[in-house]
Amino acid sequence: MAAVLNFAIFPMDKGAHISEYVSKVIEHIKNSGFEYQLTPMGTILEAPTVKEALQVVEQSYEILEPVADRVYCVMNMDVKKNKGAGMMKAKIESIESKIGNVNK
Known part of the structure; x- marks a missing residue:
């Protein structure tokens, strides 16, 4: 099994910064210890x-x-029962095999 979770969590009562x-x-x-990728809008985490x-x-x-006093959290997940580690990388590679490098 592999679970890829994208989430953002932050305090809502601490101002703009x-x-x-x-x-x-x-x-x-x-x-x-888990694979992760920080993005401008959240963090993607892959766990077993x-x-x-x-x-x-x-x-x-x-x-x-x-x-x-107030914490906001939003998340979404993709879980595959018959998949091992490397799901984050595989998703990106699948797109790149069709259109080339996407992160440059």
Whole structure:
């Protein structure tokens, strides 16, 4: 099984500049050991199971909860039962095989 989860989580009560808080969440994701990709609008995470992916989201909330009275989170997932690691990379490679490099 492989679960690819795209999510954004941030405090809503800290004004317009929230990178101080978001960077703590990204550091946690970076240290999780899972494959991830930071994007301007969120983070894509690949984990072996849905439970592990959702644990990262829950832990991200736990980072923000002590410093924020309001936390916003949005996410979506793609789960494949018969797929192993590398789903994030495979999705990009599939498109690139048709149109060339997409990230340059």
